[in-house]
Amino acid sequence: MKRILGIDPGLLHTGWAIIDVQGSERKYIASGVILPPTKIALAERLAFIFNGVSELCETFQPNECSIEVIFVNKNGKTTLLLGHARAAAITAVAVKNIPVFEYEPNKVKKALTSIGHADKDQIYKMLSILLPTAHPKTADESDAIAIALTHANTSRFT
């Protein structure tokens, strides 16, 4: 059995999900969102995300972590800030020597729906089939579950 932490990072809200995987079985354990206070500076925000992910690792003791690759798009400034949030989350996992696996967005879509260009609705429907006990309340949580499942479905867990 392996426990996977999926993370959907963001400076405003960082979605997270924990799933257990054994062979072809996947079990939803927990999910939620790390919400830094709204009016704090970048550095404090990064510390908040780091501490949040750090606590998750201590509470749930995941064996591996899964996170999406990000690319610079039209709004470079926003992507750069997202990159900071992503790095804070990755660092929190990596300092605990938990391996971090990175997946490109279309790999996530393909691993869950077999379609590289699936839309959000198709992915969320697939999640409810694959993990019927998960009831994510936000898109951030759903995305974190999706990235955790992607790692489960593309790795060999025996």
Next chain:
Amino acid sequence: MKRILGIDPGLLHTGWAIIDVQGSERKYIASGVILPPTKIALAERLAFIFNGVSELCETFQPNECSIEVIFVNKNGKTTLLLGHARAAAITAVAVKNIPVFEYEPNKVKKALTSIGHADKDQIYKMLSILLPTAHPKTADESDAIAIALTHANTSRFT
């Protein structure tokens, strides 16, 4: 007296410098470069930078930290990776509740040379005048000293 940690972050080498400031006096304490092993993955690299900066904070107990703002330029991918290194360094400082101050590159140049578009050579010459006991061995160290001095010269330390 205040002790400032200046950081010039990078995934390959992260320059750092410690200076003490009291009124108009500036004293060079130490500087160096954090060098992660060359063949490690992004997550391990971020953890290495985080642990390196964390150790510096424990050893030198700086009161404040100074770091440059970065912007997305033509090579968005490189800037995004640099942003990750920058975030790992900032996070290491911020989780210790040390305030982080960010300066735009032209503010660094102006704070040290009174010229917003000063070149690297002009800045390095100015550093040797302002901190004659500092003998940085690399550009990363010099840049870290420059950003620490910028904070000293733009804040009121009494």
